[in-house]
Amino acid sequence: MAIPPSWIVKTGRSIWTQIWQLMMSQLAPPNDRGEYQRPQSEFRNRLDGIYAPEPNRYRLYVGWSCPWAHRTLVVRALKGLESSIEIVLVQGDANAGGWTLSKPEHGCNTLAQLYRFGKLGYTGRSTVPMLWDTQTYSIVNNESAEIIEILNSDFNDFASHPELDLAPIALQDSIEQWNEVVYETVNNGVYRCGFAQTQAAYDNAHIELFATLDRVNDLLASQDYLCGDLLTLADIRLFTTLIRFDLVYNHLFKCNRRRIRDYPQLQAYLSNIYQLPGVAATCNFSTILQDYYGNLFPLNPGGIIPQLPDMSYLRRVDS
Ligand SMILES: N[C@@H](CCC(=O)N[C@@H](CS)C(=O)NCC(=O)O)C(=O)O
Incomplete structure (x- = not known):
């Protein structure tokens, strides 16, 4: 079997590179030096004012594969907050991109729809983790660095391990x-x-x-x-x-x-x-492998999931 003729290689390379650049610039917006710029998280409320710390009021939307969401799962487990803060697991969608809900909520099938239900006209990224208030139907916070601080300090009245302070x-x-x-x-x-x-x-x-x-x-x-x-x-x-x-x-x-x-x-x-x-x-290793290798198409176009x-x-x- 001969290797592909050079015109096929050249054409394929040129088309693929252009598609790759287009997809990457949307998946991972770069600056003019080609460096990835992570967008800022938009919802940054703390548990004060309308958001009072109460058991079974807040929900955490997380995906197994996401390292940022994983932070919140670890702190929730270490503090013993399983019975006061419910987890909703979302699934990565390889074709549409973004996260889907396993059952519809408030008429929403995707996390992006739920973000817009929580804030009308929202056009930013719909990321996990996301802390949701079931009383006001609104997004409290979607920045993992802050959600873990909230979990560490604001739910001690309901935690099984209030004595554990992860930020003395x-x-x-x-x-x-x-x-x-x-x-x-x-x-x-x-x-x-x-x-x-x-x-x-x-x-x-x-x-x-x-x-x-x-x-x-x-x-x-x-x-x-x-x-x-x-x-x-x-x-x-x-x-x-x-x-x-x-x-x-x-x-x-x-x-x-x-x-x-x-x-x-x-x-x-x-x-x-x-x-x-x-x-x-x-730690769900097989979902981590599946989501990264299966859903980040421009990085793994062949779609093979490693062992x-x-x-x-x-x-x-x-x-
Ligand atoms: N700075 C955010 C980043 C969260 C984030 O980027 N999560 C990814 C999953 S690993 C996500 O949901 N991406 C969906 C998107 O960007 O549309 C945090 O730490 O909470």
Whole structure:
């Protein structure tokens, strides 16, 4: 069998590149250097004013595959909020894009419709996680960084573990410093690699990502968590990206210098958090693989879903 003639290769390459650029610019809006710019979340209310903390009033819309939504699932589990804050799981739609509801709510079949039901005329992104108020039919907040702060501090009257404070005042500065670095270079850093639309944008994001992973790996040789000996929200934010790293980012997003299983300390850190009560149940590896590889069409046009990589280090018990 001969390889395709050069005119077919040239034509295919030119058409595909144009379609790829068009799809990528909508999926992942870039700046003029081809660097991915994540849009800001629009709903930023806190639990005050009309939104009083009450059990069984708020719902969290989440997708298994999303690292941002995963943060909220982990904090909900650690604080023991399962019986006061209901979860609604949404599914990624490979053809239409966006998230679909498994049963209609208020006449809505998709998350985008529910966003518009909550706010008439809304035209922004309809992302998970989203904290919904069932009393006023409105969106409280759709920024994971803030939802986890709300879950940590505002529902203590109904939590099974009110004593667990994942953001103690004494560690506030350290948490904020880590959040800034980890967001830019790791949480969003993997997306800056995977969604880069120029070589320079990718190279730069890749260097910054691994500089932080190397730094955190070294730090964890002498302490258990980012801010010392206590687990904080900064660790949860790092955890949900790291748990997806060997599964999807290492290959699909070209974050390929190392895997987490090549880092001794990061591996043990991930395993320790994974084994905290309730956390493993928030990690759905097959849906993560299926959604990233199946739904991000421009990154995987052939649609082949890889097998699960070896994640056995997660169950290793420290001696
Ligand atoms: N900054 C947001 C980002 C949330 C986000 O981008 N979620 C993705 C899933 S991983 C999403 O729902 N995307 C749908 C879209 O952009 O239309 C947060 O941290 O809550």
